Amino acid sequence: MEQLIKVEFPNLWLLLPELAVLLTGFTLFTLDLLYRRLNHTLAISVSIIGYLIAFLLLLLNWNAKGETFYGLYHRDNFSNLLQAFMLLLTLLLLGFTRAYYEHRKSLYGEFYYILNFALVGSMFLVSSYNLVVLYVTLEAVSISFYILTALLRSDFNAKEGAFKYLMLGGLSIALASYGAGFMYLYSGSLDLRYILTHIGENQYFLVLGLVLFLVGFAIKIGAVPFHFWLPDAYQGAPTPITAYMASVGKLAFFAPVVRLMPYVQEHFAYAWITTVGLISAITMLYGNLTALVQKDVKRLLAYSSIAHSGYIMAGIAVAEVIGLKAVIYFLLAYALMGFGSFMVLALMERVSGWENRLEQFSGLRFSVPWLAFSFMVLLLALLGIPPTVGFVGKALVFMALSFEGLWWLALVMVVATGISTGYYLRITALMFMKEDNRSFNPSTSASERLLMVLITLGVVLLGATPIILWKFVSLSAENLFAR
Amino acid sequence: MEGFPFISVSMVLPIVGSVLLLFLKEELAKWVASATSGAVFALSLFSLLFFDFSEAQKVQFEERYSLISELNLSLHLGFDGLSYVMYILTTLVSLSAILWSTRDHQISHRLKEYYAWFLLTETFLIGVFASLDLMVFYVFYELTLVPMFFVIGIWGYKLRMYSAYKFFIYIFVSSLFLLLGIVSLASVHYKQFGKFSFNYFDLLKNGYSLEFEVFMFLLFLIAFAVKTPIVPFHTWLPDAHGEAPTAGSVVLAAILLKMGTYALLRFNIGLFPEASVFLMPLMVLWGIFTIVFASWFTISQSNIKRFVAYSSVSHMGFVVAGMFLLNAEGLRASITEMFAHGLTSSALFMMAGFIYNRLHSFNMQALRGSIKFMPVFAVLVAITGFSSMGLPGGSSFWGKFLTIVGAREYTLLLSFLVVVGAFFSAVYVLYLLKTLYLDTKEESRLIHFIDIRGFKLLALLLMVFPMFLVGFLPFLFFVFYDPYIQNLLNYLISKVGG
Numbered sequence: 012m013e014q015l016i017k018v019e020f021p022n023l024w025l026l027l028p029e030l031a032v033l034l035t036g037f038t039l040f041t042l043d044l045l046y047r048r049l050n051h052t053l054a055i056s057v058s059i060i061g062y063l064i065a066f067l068l069l070l071l072n073w074n075a076k077g078e079t080f081y082g083l084y085h086r087d088n089f090s091n092l093l094q095a096f097m098l099l100l101t102l103l104l105l106g107f108t109r110a111y112y113e114h115r116k117s118l119y120g121e122f123y124y125i126l127n128f129a130l131v132g133s134m135f136l137v138s139s140y141n142l143v144v145l146y147v148t149l150e151a152v153s154i155s156f157y158i159l160t161a162l163l164r165s166d167f168n169a170k171e172g173a174f175k176y177l178m179l180g181g182l183s184i185a186l187a188s189y190g191a192g193f194m195y196l197y198s199g200s201l202d203l204r205y206i207l208t209h210i211g212e213n214q215y216f217l218v219l220g221l222v223l224f225l226v227g228f229a230i231k232i233g234a235v236p237f238h239f240w241l242p243d244a245y246q247g248a249p250t251p252i253t254a255y256m257a258s259v260g261k262l263a264f265f266a267p268v269v270r271l272m273p274y275v276q277e278h279f280a281y282a283w284i285t286t287v288g289l290i291s292a293i294t295m296l297y298g299n300l301t302a303l304v305q306k307d308v309k310r311l312l313a314y315s316s317i318a319h320s321g322y323i324m325a326g327i328a329v330a331e332v333i334g335l336k337a338v339i340y341f342l343l344a345y346a347l348m349g350f351g352s353f354m355v356l357a358l359m360e361r362v363s364g365w366e367n368r369l370e371q372f373s374g375l376r377f378s379v380p381w382l383a384f385s386f387m388v389l390l391l392a393l394l395g396i397p398p399t400v401g402f403v404g405k406a407l408v409f410m411a412l413s414f415e416g417l418w419w420l421a422l423v424m425v426v427a428t429g430i431s432t433g434y435y436l437r438i439t440a441l442m443f444m445k446e447d448n449r450s451f452n453p454s455t456s457a458s459e460r461l462l463m464v465l466i467t468l469g470v471v472l473l474g475a476t477p478i479i480l481w482k483f484v485s486l487s488a489e490n491l492f493a494r
Numbered sequence: 495m496e497g498f499p500f501i502s503v504s505m506v507l508p509i510v511g512s513v514l515l516l517f518l519k520e521e522l523a524k525w526v527a528s529a530t531s532g533a534v535f536a537l538s539l540f541s542l543l544f545f546d547f548s549e550a551q552k553v554q555f556e557e558r559y560s561l562i563s564e565l566n567l568s569l570h571l572g573f574d575g576l577s578y579v580m581y582i583l584t585t586l587v588s589l590s591a592i593l594w595s596t597r598d599h600q601i602s603h604r605l606k607e608y609y610a611w612f613l614l615t616e617t618f619l620i621g622v623f624a625s626l627d628l629m630v631f632y633v634f635y636e637l638t639l640v641p642m643f644f645v646i647g648i649w650g651y652k653l654r655m656y657s658a659y660k661f662f663i664y665i666f667v668s669s670l671f672l673l674l675g676i677v678s679l680a681s682v683h684y685k686q687f688g689k690f691s692f693n694y695f696d697l698l699k700n701g702y703s704l705e706f707e708v709f710m711f712l713l714f715l716i717a718f719a720v721k722t723p724i725v726p727f728h729t730w731l732p733d734a735h736g737e738a739p740t741a742g743s744v745v746l747a748a749i750l751l752k753m754g755t756y757a758l759l760r761f762n763i764g765l766f767p768e769a770s771v772f773l774m775p776l777m778v779l780w781g782i783f784t785i786v787f788a789s790w791f792t793i794s795q796s797n798i799k800r801f802v803a804y805s806s807v808s809h810m811g812f813v814v815a816g817m818f819l820l821n822a823e824g825l826r827a828s829i830t831e832m833f834a835h836g837l838t839s840s841a842l843f844m845m846a847g848f849i850y851n852r853l854h855s856f857n858m859q860a861l862r863g864s865i866k867f868m869p870v871f872a873v874l875v876a877i878t879g880f881s882s883m884g885l886p887g888g889s890s891f892w893g894k895f896l897t898i899v900g901a902r903e904y905t906l907l908l909s910f911l912v913v914v915g916a917f918f919s920a921v922y923v924l925y926l927l928k929t930l931y932l933d934t935k936e937e938s939r940l941i942h943f944i945d946i947r948g949f950k951l952l953a954l955l956l957m958v959f960p961m962f963l964v965g966f967l968p969f970l971f972f973v974f975y976d977p978y979i980q981n982l983l984n985y986l987i988s989k990v991g992g
Contacts, residue, residue, distance in 0.1 A: 333681075394666075396640060397633035406629070410677035414684070421674050429667035436643075436662055444647040444655055478562050485564060 035061025172247020187227025374447025781815025831893025
């Protein structure tokens with residue numbers, strides 16, 4: 012140790028959004044402790060107000076860049092963008108959860124603060140380069156997700172999903188921390204940027220550490236062959252939580268990998284392209300092929316989520332600015348589409364006897380036209396039909412791949428997307444082309460309908476005017492690359 | 495009126511119409527749709543007054559709205575002679591198809607949706623022909639799939655869902671290759687000029703090695719060969735056209751196939767001149783192969799809609815062969831044939847749909863001699879048939895004749911091959927006409943048939959009358975695209991050097 016770190020008061024200004032969210036969490040926790048029966052309207056109001064305040068603070072901090080707590084925390088445009096999306100998605104989620112849990116008779120006070128801890132963890136996870144912070148927040152997010160998954164009264168599937176998630180999630184965190192240990196052993200630093208820019212001879216420990224670290228994250232994002240927990244957890248979890256894991260969870264777990272992209276080019280360019288590209292190819296093929304044979308729509312969308320991880324990883328394989336832009340755009344796009352599509356299922360589950368089976372969707376257009384139309388738009392967006400965000404994302408990934416000359420991966424992606432046509436279209440066709448006399452109507456409130464329409468409109472309009480998202484995406488990618 | 499945004503107005507009008515009719519009563523849907531597409535057609539005719547024919551190689555009615563300036567992605571719309579012809583064909587056929595639907599028995603339920611999808615198709619099709627930005631072109635190209643998917647799947651005949659899937663999957667998967675090609679061109683532009691661009695005129699400046707150019711040519715070709723279609727990529731077409739409702743088949747055959755040929759001409763030949771010249775013999779022979787084989791397939795059909803559908807494939811063979819002759823006559827033949835086939839195939843599909851309404855069968859055996867007691871209809875079908883066959887004075891005559899002339903500029907053998915193709919394509923039309931007119935059937939059933947009248951007559955006349963124009967006054971059409979062809983040939987010579 013040549014020099015001691017100069018102790019100064021940390022710049023809390025940068026941390027204000029997280030602090031606001033954390034404060035909301037503690038308030039919710041206290042409320043739950045104080046009241047024997049928590050008033051859920053109060054809890055939701057507190058959450059919404061807290062997150063809105065956090066969002067406003069985030070907007071105040073919008074162009075703030077910098078580090079605090081001696082480099083443990085790093086705020087830049089990238090983290091701002093992702094955090095804004097996370098807050099918005101959480102706000103959207105709160106519009107749906109109460110009726111869902113009431114219907115399943117599982118309305119617990121714990122839900123609000125555990126959701127809050129997941130959010131705090133995610134917000135930190137997207138804004139750090141430090142191995143310890145990454146480890147701790149990864150734990151925070153994961154444990155919250157295990158609990159949220161299991162939080163459904165007398166539902167065997169939820170327990171099974173949560174348990175599988177817990178086992179493999181624990182493994183992933185063990186691997187990531189083991190890898191982090193090796194990297195520290197090699198470089199004597201916990202800062203990923205330092206580790207990857209100061210590479211000497213004899214890189215075995217570094218490579219070993221990096222691989223283990225990345226495998227840990229690969230489990231979390233559901234990359235094949237580390238995906239086995241994902242379909243069960245997604246299917247078993249309460250559907251709004253599935254939507255949350257597929258959106259905010261994806262954003263959070265992908266972010267540290269995305270942050271690595273500017274640093275791997277110098278030393279690992281070839282290895283990075285081959286390994287990430289290969290895993291991406293396997294993931295998208297496996298995800299889509301397996302989704303094709305699913306009879307349960309929730310599970311099908313879970314496999315489609317795996318496939319989308321594959322598309323995103325195809326962008327990650329291109330460690331260039333254009334690849335980074337594609338990845339960030341696609342991540343945000345998928346967060347929106349995945350959230351919306353799972354939320355459609357959450358609404359449909361109000362119908363008694365609804366099990367998300369494929370054939371139950373036939374003739375949905377006649378019973379619930381607005382929801383069927385929303386679901387159609389979301390499915391076509393997942394497929395990548397213009398002018399939706401899904402299309403823009405896919406086009407950008409193609410652009411990144413052609414820029415790098417990764418033709419084989421591009422062709423695999425073409426094939427994988429072609430396979431996915433089968434199942435997205437099947438649901439669409441069932442909803443619109445089969446005439447069914449059953450009539451059922453999930454009792455949805457006006458606010459839920461409004462939110463659903465907003466999500467659908469967002470998917471279309473953000474895709475039709477790509478400049479809105481692109482401005483932010485482009486800026487944050489360039490900032491990341493400027494190091 | 496000089497700066498009037500003809501294109502965006504004619505794209506926005508159908509959207510407005512389709513939104514409007516969703517809020518109106520079910521019975522009013524057809525009238526709103528007819529009025530809207532009629533207005534767009536009138537607008538397209540009116541725009542003729544402002545089109546400068548002497549400068550038809552230049553882009554006119556240009557409009558540009560930036561989408562992502564960093565990527566040079568913009569909604570860049572404009573017509574030159576080639577796309578202008580296609581635009582007029584689109585508005586004409588859309589109007590005719592919607593008029594036909596108003597009296598079609600197949601279209602008896604979910605009317606609002608039906609007409610809304612049709613109007614949206616019209617918007618997207620105009621977008622396809624007008625866009626000068628490749629990404630925007632792709633967006634519209636893909637978007638046309640969605641309404642047609644629903645039109646086939648909801649209002650089609652027995653195998654409608656299967657056909658709708660097949661249609662969507664074939665075209666969607668093949669067009670992903672196109673997407674890959676388009677973004678690759680933008681990447682190449684970045685590497686050569688330091689900025690991304692999807693604009694057609696920017697991408698024209700790209701330089702490629704021959705291998706890369708051929709690779710790109712093939713990526714584009716996969717998409718357009720399926721769309722056009724060229725044998726052996728045609729297998730989606732008989733199903734989609736055979737099972738779609740009449741108006742759906744009309745739009746599919748008359749315009750959606752033209753998207754493929756139009757794009758082949760504009761993008762494959764325009765952007766990859768060296769690869770085009772390199773692959774020219776292959777493409778011409780492939781086109782002739784398509785003519786001959788599709789003609790044989792046609793004759794063997796027992797379902798009249800599939801019969802007409804296969805005949806479309808054979809016509810597309812002429813378009814492709816003519817186009818890749820890469821001389822003035824061939825290109826002229828190709829573009830004239832695109833327009834002419836739009837008319838004749840529409841009319842033939844209307845014929846099939848009309849007879850189905852009377853006989854409830856598409857079987858060639860069942861409809862022998864069925865046309866006898868409907869004189870007006872019989873005359874119109876005869877005109878269509880002979881036009882399609884390429885009888886002098888018929889609309890397809892110029893397409894076939896000029897292809898033969900163009901082929902003669904290379905070798906006698908090649909033009910002989912085209913003649914063989916033309917022969918087979920005449921055979922199936924004669925076979926069709928013989929079945930409809932000359933074969934006998936007990937006449938007691940036929941005598942009650944009511945002749946074509948009203949809106950259906952109007953729709954059919956809208957197709958038949960322009961056939962005369964193309965057949966007898968072809969120069970009216972040549973003025974649209976002759977400057978374009980001249981310009982293209984000069985460009986090819988400057989690129990390839992003779």
